[in-house]
Structures are given as C-alpha cells and as structure tokens.
Amino acid sequence: MNSAGIKDVAALASVSIGTVSNVLNRPQLVAPETVKRVEAAMEELSYVPNEAARQLRLGRSRTLGIITPDASNPFFADVAVAAEKAAAEAGYTVIVGNSNGSDEREARYLELFEKLRVRGVLVSPVGESTPRLSQMRQRGTPAVLVGTSSDAACSSVSVDDAAGAEIAVDHLVHTGRRRLAFVGGPLTMRQVSDRFTGASRAVRKYAAVSIEHIHLREMTVEEGREAGRGLAQRPAADRPDGVFAANDLLAIGLAASLFTETRAASPEQMGLVGYDDITFAASSTLPLSSVRQPTELIARAAIDLLLQEAEDSGRAPRHVLYQPELVIRASTVASPPLVKSSSGREPADLTRANSPHRRLRKMDDPHY
The missing domain is CATH 3.40.50.2300 (Response regulator)
Structure with missing residues (x-):
C-alpha cells in the first residue's frame, strides 16, 4: 500500500497544496479552523511528512551522522549519547551507524550519510579514512574525527x-x-x-x-x-x-x-x-x-566544531587535544621495591600528578 502524499491530504481537506505546506511549516499563517481540517485529514490518511525532502527544499538539514567503531563498547556508547544530547540542545537530531571495526562498513555509512545530505558527520575511524573524509568535506559535508587526530583537511577532537x-x-x-x-x-x-x-x-x-x-x-x-x-x-x-x-x-x-x-x-x-x-x-x-577520558567534553567539543564548520565551510581544520x-x-596494589630509572633515581612520585581529582586540560587551540 502506498503512503499518502501531500496531494492526498490537500484533496481530502479541500485546500491547496500550498495550504498544507503552510500548516506543516508556518501554521501561524493559516486560519485555526483550516489547520484543524488539514490535521484531521493527515490523521485519517496516516500521512507522514517527508522531513528529508523538506530540509532539502530549505537547503539546510537538521540531522547529523555519527559513526562509531564498536557500539558495544561503553566508551563509544557514552560518547554517542553525549554527542546526541549536545546536538539536541542545538536543535539537531542524529543518526548513529556502527562500523563494527570494518573499514568497508564505515565507507558504506559515510556514503549513506552523504546521500542523506546530513549537516555533518562525526567519525571514530577504524583506520585511515581521512582521504574519503577530505573529499566529503570538499563536496560540502563536513566531518570531524573523534578519538583520533589527523594531518588531513579534517578537524578532530581527541585525547593524548x-x-x-x-x-x-x-x-x-x-x-x-x-x-x-x-x-x-x-x-x-x-x-x-x-x-x-x-x-x-x-x-x-x-x-x-x-x-x-x-x-x-x-x-x-x-x-x-x-x-x-x-x-x-x-x-x-x-x-x-x-x-x-x-x-x-x-x-x-x-x-x-x-x-x-x-x-x-x-x-x-x-x-x-x-x-x-x-x-x-x-x-x-x-x-x-x-x-x-573526558567523554562529555570530547562529544561537546566535536559537535561544536562540526556545527561551526557547517556554518563556515572555509574555516581551517582545528584539532582539540585533551589530556x-x-x-x-x-x-x-603496590608491590615494592620500586624500580630505579636509567638515571639511577627512583621514579617520580606520581600520586599527586595522577590523582583522580586532577583537572583535565585541553591543549591551547587558537582556532577553537
């Protein structure tokens, strides 16, 4: 059974296609009674608006893609959840793909996201994906690497x-x-x-x-x-x-x-x-x-970089590095005696430097 289209809604509600479009996008321009009639027709026909087509007409998608190498790993899952939260706060939805450690699956997801005209893609790459990502960027789909850095024309957020x-x-x-x-x-x-x-x-x-x-x-x-x-x-x-x-x-x-x-x-x-x-x-x-690793900071920084590049494709790639x-x-548990270093000295006392409460630091980035 074919799904109902906007023409079917307009016919059932006895209005023009333009009126149905206004109800979907600018309901304040339509009389309340007409809005109710159009909405009733949509419900009767089980009409589902084509959001992708609408965004393409507007020339600006509100969807981001995320590719994770292992969805079963809690670290990558936490990064994806934090990124989804940050994206939602900016008014975007996300589609998550799991490459499952396969370069081929990763390539398919990148191709799919580009075809869907997503606003941008966050990628935790399996291997060397930067040439493909650079080509995407040149064609108008920005990408930000997450969890690793690159020398290519692609921004990144990573940990040392x-x-x-x-x-x-x-x-x-x-x-x-x-x-x-x-x-x-x-x-x-x-x-x-x-x-x-x-x-x-x-x-x-x-x-x-x-x-x-x-x-x-x-x-x-x-x-x-x-x-x-x-x-x-x-x-x-x-x-x-x-x-x-x-x-x-x-x-x-x-x-x-x-x-x-x-x-x-x-x-x-x-x-x-x-x-x-x-x-x-x-x-x-x-x-x-x-x-x-600071998952929340990584995710938010990556979303910020991606949206900035989506707004300004001419920005130079930026690389954010957390410690x-x-x-x-x-x-x-300690097992003495301590081992002396090659200089003959005892290893430095790491207790203070590596305390669980030591503050995470982001490397200075003049572009960020």
Whole structure:
C-alpha cells in the first residue's frame, strides 16, 4: 500500500497544496479552523511528512551522522549519547551507524550519510579514512574525527593517548613492576598504536624494566579473557608482573581469567591498568585502575566544531587535544621495591600528578 502524499491530504481537506505546506511549516499563517481540517485529514490518511525532502527544499538539514567503531563498547556508547544530547540542545537530531571495526562498513555509512545530505558527520575511524573524509568535506559535508587526530583537511577532537599510556606505565613502575605487558590490538587502530607507543616510551625511561606486546584481534572482554588464560598457563616466573590493557573491556576480561577463574595471580603479584575508565571499571568486583577520558567534553567539543564548520565551510581544520588522567584503584596494589630509572633515581612520585581529582586540560587551540 502506498503512503499518502501531500496531494492526498490537500484533496481530502479541500485546500491547496500550498495550504498544507503552510500548516506543516508556518501554521501561524493559516486560519485555526483550516489547520484543524488539514490535521484531521493527515490523521485519517496516516500521512507522514517527508522531513528529508523538506530540509532539502530549505537547503539546510537538521540531522547529523555519527559513526562509531564498536557500539558495544561503553566508551563509544557514552560518547554517542553525549554527542546526541549536545546536538539536541542545538536543535539537531542524529543518526548513529556502527562500523563494527570494518573499514568497508564505515565507507558504506559515510556514503549513506552523504546521500542523506546530513549537516555533518562525526567519525571514530577504524583506520585511515581521512582521504574519503577530505573529499566529503570538499563536496560540502563536513566531518570531524573523534578519538583520533589527523594531518588531513579534517578537524578532530581527541585525547593524548600516548601520554595516557605513559602515565599508566609510570604508575605500574612506581608500584614496583618490572616485567610489563601491553595487551591490545590491532595496531592498525590509531588509538591502540598511540597507546603502545606511549607505553614503550615510558619503559625506556627505566633500567631493568621490559615490556612485551600481546597482540589481539579485537578489543573485547572475551579477547581479554583469552589473553588472561594464556598468561595463566605460563610458569609464574615467565608472567608479567604488570599489565597495561589498551581498553577497559580487555582489562576486565584479564582480571576475570587471572584473578577469579584461574587464580593464577593477584593484584599484588600482577598490577593491572585499563584505559577509558568506563562505568564498569569502578563497579566491578575488583575496582580497576584506568586512564580516564573526558567523554562529555570530547562529544561537546566535536559537535561544536562540526556545527561551526557547517556554518563556515572555509574555516581551517582545528584539532582539540585533551589530556587524560589516571584513576588509581585496587587492581594496582603496590608491590615494592620500586624500580630505579636509567638515571639511577627512583621514579617520580606520581600520586599527586595522577590523582583522580586532577583537572583535565585541553591543549591551547587558537582556532577553537
């Protein structure tokens, strides 16, 4: 059955198509009795206005697109919710697409959003999507990267992931850990690559501290469980005594397999730090130390940048960078003695610098 159109409404209400259009867009210009008659005809015919067509006629969409790489990850879900809230406050609705870690799915969503003539797109890219985004921008659809930065003609809002990884590893070293492991992957994800870079950079500051990379295909709880089971099967002397997981989901899986299922280790024997500080990090059976990202600030800054570019397509790309903070909980119980750095000095006291109450800072951006 075909849906009713504006011509059907006009015929049933015995008015012109222009009158129906005025009822939809400028009801104050139409007599109240006529408005009631048109609305009654719409209800009888189950007429649904074509909002996309209306916005195209007006030349300005009130819809934004959001592409997230993993809708099941609470961090990305929180960013999407915060972005939707900020967009609603500005009078926009959002359509959310989940690329599920697939570059192909991401490309399809970008193509769809461009066809829908959305006002702009927020993207947490799977890999290197900037050439495609630059082309979209040139054709009139601005895009802002979320959670990662780029040198291309595309604005971004991100957190200094390398710095976040560095403070996580510094903390593990400060609690006496010498044999470290970075658990995460794939490295084709910019965030994972940056976090591994920061972790490696931190290790180089200390003598007698090493780090291994346990490569994973996905950043899920189950992948973390499997990684934990693999560590549990090693002889105790061959296990790391400090683990930095590339996100909290992995860390939660690691904790479940190592500390609960196999009981191969305890936080005293193997310190564990995650990344993102999702809600479950604090409320899990073993409260998890984690690097916190300011999701609300990230989302609002990204929406602001996107709407500014939608209003002025000639603006130069801007890059907003937030500094993360380390939230210390029970998963990193100290295991002395402390490890000396390559300079022979004890590691710096990180307690004050990385307090959960340390204020988040946004890097100065003259364009923002």
